[in-house]
Amino acid sequence: MLQPASHNNLTHQLVHELGKAIVREQFAVGEGLPSEAEICNRYQISRTATREAVKMLAAKGLLVSRPRKGITVQSRDHWNLFDPDVLDWILSSTPSLQTLRDFLQLRLAIEPEAAALAARNAEQADLDAIADALRRIKAAEEGIEDPLVADIDFHSAILRASKNPFFMQLRSFIETALKVSIRFTNQFKGVDSASYLDHRKIYDAIAAGDAQLAHQTSHVMEAEALQLIEDRIKG
Known part of the structure; x- marks a missing residue:
C-alpha cells in the first residue's frame, strides 16, 4: 500500500514502485503487468492514477502498449537509461x-x-x-x-x-x-x-x-x- 498523499504524489509513488519492480525483474520481459483492478487493489490507488503511472513508465521505455496484447514489459535495450528515475532504479537494485x-x-x-x-x-x-x-x-x-x-x-x-x-x-x-x-x-x-x-x-x-x-x-x-x-x- 502506498503512503497517503495527493493524487499526483500517489501516481509518482506508484511509478517508483512499479519501476523498481520491473528493473528487479519481478515482471518478466514480454509479460503483462497485473490488471488495473489488481494494481488498484494491491496499492489502494485509483484507476486514473494507475493509468497515469503506466503512461509515465511507457514514456521511460519500461512498458509498451499494443492492440490486443495490452501493456507489456520492455527489455532493457528499450529503456531510457538517461532518465534519472530509471538510472536510480537500476543502481538501487545493486x-x-x-x-x-x-x-x-x-x-x-x-x-x-x-x-x-x-x-x-x-x-x-x-x-x-x-x-x-x-x-x-x-x-x-x-x-x-x-x-x-x-x-x-x-x-x-x-x-x-x-x-x-x-x-x-x-x-x-x-x-x-x-x-x-x-x-x-x-x-x-x-x-x-x-x-x-x-x-x-x-x-x-x-x-x-x-x-x-x-x-x-x-x-x-x-x-x-x-x-x-x-x-x-x-x-
Missing part, C-alpha cells in the same frame, strides 16, 4: 559489475573532454565552484565533509565549466550514477574517499588553462576506476 563498467566507459568518453573544454572555457565562478568542491574533498579526508557529495560536486562543476550544453545536461545522469559507482570503486581501492591529490591535478590543469593536461589527468583518473571494475569482472 548494479552488476557489467553495469558499472558500462557507466565508467561512458565517463571515460565524456569527462576528459569536459575537463579539456573547462580549461578553455571556464569563467572565474566556474573555477571557484571546482575549487570549493576540491577543498571539501580534502576536508573529507579529515572526516569533516561528506566525501561522496564533495566528489560528485567536483565532477559536476567541471561539466558545467565545459560550457557544452550537452555535457551540462548530462549532469543529473552523472550525479545519480556517481552515487553508486564512486562507492564501489572506493571500496575496491580500499579507501573511504576520493584522492585529493588526483583531483587537485585536474583542477590545477583547468585553472592553468592547459586543455591537454586537463584531458590527460582526467583520463588517467577515469581509466584507473574502469580498470578496477575490469579486473573484478575478470577475477
